[in-house]
Amino acid sequence: MNTILLKKSDFIACDRVILTDYRLEHMQKVLKSTTGSVCKVGLLNDKLGKGEVISINEKSAELRVTLDTMPPAPLDVILVCAMQRPQTYKKVLHIAITMGVKHLVFFGSFKVEKSYWDSPVLSEEIFHREAVTALEQCCDTVMPTVEYHKYFKKFVEEELPRLSENRTVYIAHPACGGKFPDKPQTPALLLVGPEGGFTDYEVSRLQETGAKGGTLGSHILRTEVALPALLGKFL
Numbered sequence: 001m002n003t004i005l006l007k008k009s010d011f012i013a014c015d016r017v018i019l020t021d022y023r024l025e026h027m028q029k030v031l032k033s034t035t036g037s038v039c040k041v042g043l044l045n046d047k048l049g050k051g052e053v054i055s056i057n058e059k060s061a062e063l064r065v066t067l068d069t070m071p072p073a074p075l076d077v078i079l080v081c082a083m084q085r086p087q088t089y090k091k092v093l094h095i096a097i098t099m100g101v102k103h104l105v106f107f108g109s110f111k112v113e114k115s116y117w118d119s120p121v122l123s124e125e126i127f128h129r130e131a132v133t134a135l136e137q138c139c140d141t142v143m144p145t146v147e148y149h150k151y152f153k154k155f156v157e158e159e160l161p162r163l164s165e166n167r168t169v170y171i172a173h174p175a176c177g178g179k180f181p182d183k184p185q186t187p188a189l190l191l192v193g194p195e196g197g198f199t200d201y202e203v204s205r206l207q208e209t210g211a212k213g214g215t216l217g218s219h220i221l222r223t224e225v226a227l228p229a230l231l232g233k234f235l
Contacts (some may be wrong), residue, residue, distance in 0.1 A: 001026050001136040004117055006065070014228065017051070019061045027061055031220045041065050042141040071141045075100030076235050078188040082109045082194035084223055086121040090130055091224040097134035097144055101232045105163060107149040111196035149228055156205055164189045169211040172230050174220060175203050176213025184233055225235060
């Protein structure tokens with residue numbers, strides 16, 4: 001945690017907060033905070049700043065906060081990823097959010113197991129928890145949005161045109177051939193396949209919508225390895 005992310009409910013005055021949960025534990029065990037210590041803070045969906053510890057004990061910490069810095073600029077890329085297995089899904093969230101993605105979309109394809117859609121990790125509560133963890137890591141405050149679309153055909157025909165409007169669409173897949181561009185254009189939409197890869201039909205359908213294909217080389221990469229390499233090209 002590189003930033004202590006605050007909620008409006010933490011405030012007891014316009015510039016004072018009380019912390020009693022995992023953030024207090026982080027201050028005690030990791031930051032070794034004492035009275036007078038200063039730490040990085042940010043208000044969810046608002047500005048960043050600093051917090052001065054007024055008092056701290058085993059039950060609570062009171063901070064005087066100053067919020068005077070805008071959050072970092074978002075990455076102007078919509079990440080559209082075939083649904084992953086639950087643990088990989090959480091890794092994708094963390095990678096994308098820490099790299100500045102503010103709009104994530106997960107969709108179904110032939111090699112996506114049906115059971116993935118029934119996983120409790122897709123709950124709003126878990127998404128919020130994972131997103132907050134990622135924001136705390138990357139010193140950001142702006143909560144991303146997420147969409148889920150279970151059926152490939154319906155997604156391509158009805159949702160992709162909406163999402164890709166005024167954006168350059170890229171698809172990363174070994175079957176595309178050629179090299180993924182080193183400096184892709186933004187605003188962009190990035191399509192990433194399931195762990196087993198897109199089928200030839202799916203690649204063809206996506207390319208018919210105008211998606212530009214490319215690969216990261218001859219090696220087959222896990223999603224959590226390929227994704228930061230791809231998003232890094234847009235920075």
